Amino acid sequence: MNRLIWYLSKLFISIWLVAAFGLVVLTGLLDSLANASEISASEEGGAFYYMWLRAPIIFDQVFPFTLMLALLLTFVALIRRNELVALQGVGLSIFAQVRALAPVVLAVSCLAVMIINARVPPSVQALNDWGIGEYQGGNVSGEDPLWLNDGGMFVRMKGRENLTTLTDLTFFQRNDEAQVTGVIWAKRAVYTGNGWALSGLSSVAVDRVEPAPAPFDYWTTDQTPLVIDKLAADPRNLSLRDLRAFASFRGSGSRPSVAYRVWFLKRLTLPVTALALLLVAAPIMQRLGRRDTGTVALIIGIGLTFLFMIFDGIMVTMGTAGAFPAWPAALGITVFYAGLGLYLWLNQEMLR
Numbered sequence: 001m002n003r004l005i006w007y008l009s010k011l012f013i014s015i016w017l018v019a020a021f022g023l024v025v026l027t028g029l030l031d032s033l034a035n036a037s038e039i040s041a042s043e044e045g046g047a048f049y050y051m052w053l054r055a056p057i058i059f060d061q062v063f064p065f066t067l068m069l070a071l072l073l074t075f076v077a078l079i080r081r082n083e084l085v086a087l088q089g090v091g092l093s094i095f096a097q098v099r100a101l102a103p104v105v106l107a108v109s110c111l112a113v114m115i116i117n118a119r120v121p122p123s124v125q126a127l128n129d130w131g132i133g134e135y136q137g138g139n140v141s142g143e144d145p146l147w148l149n150d151g152g153m154f155v156r157m158k159g160r161e162n163l164t165t166l167t168d169l170t171f172f173q174r175n176d177e178a179q180v181t182g183v184i185w186a187k188r189a190v191y192t193g194n195g196w197a198l199s200g201l202s203s204v205a206v207d208r209v210e211p212a213p214a215p216f217d218y219w220t221t222d223q224t225p226l227v228i229d230k231l232a233a234d235p236r237n238l239s240l241r242d243l244r245a246f247a248s249f250r251g252s253g254s255r256p257s258v259a260y261r262v263w264f265l266k267r268l269t270l271p272v273t274a275l276a277l278l279l280v281a282a283p284i285m286q287r288l289g290r291r292d293t294g295t296v297a298l299i300i301g302i303g304l305t306f307l308f309m310i311f312d313g314i315m316v317t318m319g320t321a322g323a324f325p326a327w328p329a330a331l332g333i334t335v336f337y338a339g340l341g342l343y344l345w346l347n348q349e350m351l352r
Contacts (some may be wrong), residue, residue, distance in 0.1 A: 004100050005103065005104075008074065008100050008101055008104070009101075009103070011074050012070055012071070012101060012104050012105070012108075013104060015070045015073045015074055016067065016070035019069050019070050019073070020059065020063070020066040023058075023062050023065070023066055024058050024059050024062065025051075027058045027062065028051040028054050028055055031050075031054055031058070031133075032047045032050050032054075034133070035050070035132055038132050039132060042130065042132065044130050053123045053126050053127050053130075054123070054127070055123075056115065056116065056119035056123045057120055059112075060116045060120055060236070063109075063116075063270075064274075064277065064308065065305055065309060067105070067108065067274055068277045068280075068301065068302075068308075069302070069305070071101070071105070071278060071301075072281055072285060072297075072301040072302065073298070075281065075282070075285035075294060075297075076294040076298055079287050079292060079293065079294040080293055080294065084287070088286075093349070094282050094283050094286060094345050094349070095345070097282050098279060098282050098345075101282075102275060102278065105271075105275060105278050106274065106275065108274070109270050109271040109273070109274035113268070113271070117240050117267065118239075120237055120239075121238055121239045121242070124233060125229060131162075137159055138162075138232055139232040139234065140157055140158065140159055140160045140166075140232050141158065141159065142158045142159070142168070145157060145158045146231060146232050148223060148228075150222075150223055153171055153172065153174060155169065155170070155171055156170040156172075157169045160228075160232070163225045163229060164190060164225050165188065165189070165190050165191070166188070166189040166228070167187065167188055167189075168187065169185070169186040169198070170184070170186075171184040171185075171219075179206075180206055181205065182203060182205045183203065183206075184202070184203040184216070185200075185203070186198040186200060186201050187199060187200025188200055191224070191225050195219050195220040195221055196218070196219040196221065198216070198217050201217055230242055230246070235255065235259050235260050235262070235263040235320065236263050238260070238263070240264060240267055242260075243260045243264035244260075247260040247261040247264055255320070256322050258319065258320070258325070258326050259319075259320035259321075259322075262316060262320050262326045262329045263316075263320070263330075265326055265327065265330035265331065266330045269330060269331055269334070272331070273334045275338070276334045276335075276337045277308070277337065278341075279337070279338055279340075279341025279342060279345065280304060280337050280340055280341040280344065281341075282345070283341065283344035283347070284297050284304075284344060285298075285301065304337075308333060308337055311333050312333040312334070315328070315329050315330075315332050315333055316329055
């Protein structure tokens with residue numbers, strides 16, 4: 001059994017490395033071509049540097065697909081070498097095949113979690129500083145402003161020139177009864193180390209609310225550029241440590257805390273998702289016919305993978321918006337696919 005595990009592990013890893021590398025490079029190349037004009041006009045780096053920064057982000061997005069594709073192609077290789085027939089002939093059931101592949105699948109998925117956790121956040125921050133393509137403005141814009149609750153005062157910002165410079169800010173001052181007492185606009189805010197120096201100021205007091213707000217030209221706050229950068233980032237692009245912190249963070253930020261909780265659970269349970277995909281892949285690839293090449297089963301498996309990614313994305317999106325609790329949003333589709341895999345496995349065993 002140990003020799004079988006070693007053989008299947010080597011076969012799976014070799015296929016997965018090729019699939020992951022090829023898909024990441026191809027997607028990165030197409031992405032760089034789509035932003036070629038901005039990259040060529042920039043003095044900070046070229047296309048290869050852009051692809052290098054985007055690689056961890058693309059890897060995170062395509063990992064479930066590359067994992068399932070590698071599993072399917074591993075079984076296709078066994079089918080075309082007539083090795084799957086031999087495995088079944090010596091009494092190795094679907095459960096035994098799953099058990100043989102489970103260690104390497106868990107190892108690869110745990111490695112993916114570590115790579116994503118270590119490389120995605122700094123890559124996203126570098127791209128935000130560069131301001132290329134979708135990262136222009138550091139995830140803050142007029143269409144998608146960043147809201148903060150700072151010291152009982154609501155702050156809205158609509159732009160970022162760089163990590164230490166904010167633009168188009170609005171401060172809504174409130175009294176102890178949570179009534180808005182006045183509004184202050186600032187065209188620009190520059191971080192000085194202890195707070196933000198404001199310029200281009202204008203203000204207005206709200207009628208019939210006393211006392212009127214006092215305008216200010218310096219925003220003293222604990223909101224550093226790094227904190228704002230993380231609050232503005234997509235939760236998917238944060239580290240597990242930051243996701244855990246923001247999941248229990250109250251009183252600041254545009255997104256509900258459940259958005260960070262969903263992605264914390266999603267990242268942490270990636271090995272569970274990998275096992276669920278393995279449970280689906282193994283039974284649908286049991287093709288023992290003399291002339292069966294596994295092509296039809298491969299197509300079915302790829303189709304099921306696309307459906308998984310689509311519905312998983314829908315569940316996560318609704319979960320981050322607060323429509324679902326964190327656990328169902330993060331693991332709902334995974335549990336469904338695990339159940340589907342168990343059903344297919346039991347159905348295959350009954351047909352024998």
